[in-house]
Amino acid sequence: MAGGALPTALLVACLAAAAAAADDLEQAAMPAEESRVQPMTASNWTLVMEGEWMLKFYAPWCPSCQQTDSEWETFAKNGETLQISVGKIDVIQEPGLSGRFFVTTLPAFFHAKDGIFRRYRGPGIYEDLQNYILEKKWQSVEPLTGWKSPASLTMSGMAGLFSISGKIWVSIKFKE
Numbered sequence: 001m002a003g004g005a006l007p008t009a010l011l012v013a014c015l016a017a018a019a020a021a022a023d024d025l026e027q028a029a030m031p032a033e034e035s036r037v038q039p040m041t042a043s044n045w046t047l048v049m050e051g052e053w054m055l056k057f058y059a060p061w062c063p064s065c066q067q068t069d070s071e072w073e074t075f076a077k078n079g080e081t082l083q084i085s086v087g088k089i090d091v092i093q094e095p096g097l098s099g100r101f102f103v104t105t106l107p108a109f110f111h112a113k114d115g116i117f118r119r120y121r122g123p124g125i126y127e128d129l130q131n132y133i134l135e136k137k138w139q140s141v142e143p144l145t146g147w148k149s150p151a152s153l154t155m156s157g158m159a160g161l162f163s164i165s166g167k168i169w170v171s172i173k174f175k176e
């Protein structure tokens, strides 16, 4: 397993009221339709290095992430036409991958083309993103650097601060 013998304890502390999140969870329950969004983990991350991808980093308890779920699914259904793979990364399950991208805001979207990553900052998801791919708008965005080095996968004592719709969430991973 990439990441090695790592910590097991994961503490998620919520510094704000979580009640709102519970409401959003109900809405997020989607019909059991086959999803075209591929969950990516550290073990199959190498697949992302080839071809063209759009990736969403999210946390299961993040309301603003859930709000993008159905649009992300719709976008993914169009993936074949756009010749693009669509994936998602749970930052709680995969702290190493999110740490590599210095993801601090959720949800966070990235475009990947043959291993070159760019942050996608919107404005929208479905239509805007289709144009972004079709018109290759990503070409005018500065690619990320430094992600490639395995050394950037430093896991020990990793802590992440996520800001979600104005609320601050903290996740801390402890070293054993």
Ligand SMILES: *[C@@H]1O[C@H](CO)[C@@H](O)[C@H](O)[C@H]1NC(C)=O
Residues within 6 Å of the ligand: 038, 039, 040, 041, 044, 047
């Ligand atoms: C990557 O691995 C996860 C967990 O095993 C799996 O659910 C997912 O389908 C895999 N994705 C691809 C594209 O193989």
